[in-house]
Amino acid sequence: MTIQERALNHNIRLVRREAGDAKLIGVVKGNGYGLGLASRLVDGGVRTLAVSELSDALKNCAVMVSRRRSCC
Secondary structure: OOOOHHHHHHHHHHHHHHHOOOOOEEEOOHHHOOOOHHHHHHHOOOOEEEOOOHHHHHHHHHHHHHOOOOOO
16 A cells, blocks of 8 residues: 555645635554655644554654654
8 A cells, every 4th residue: 555645735735725724633543654644644734643542642743753843
């Protein structure tokens, strides 16, 4: 499985345009980490990442800190 970065960025722009000033929350789970989804979402302008498992939250925190953003 691969992530089409161009398509992902296009979709983020579309959602951002429709959402106006609302904050976007990206949901990353399962093998999305191995594909670099969290990093790509943050690089695309998503400022909050949601998870369902504590271990996933810790992975998200590492991504956010590496991008010099708050993880809490």
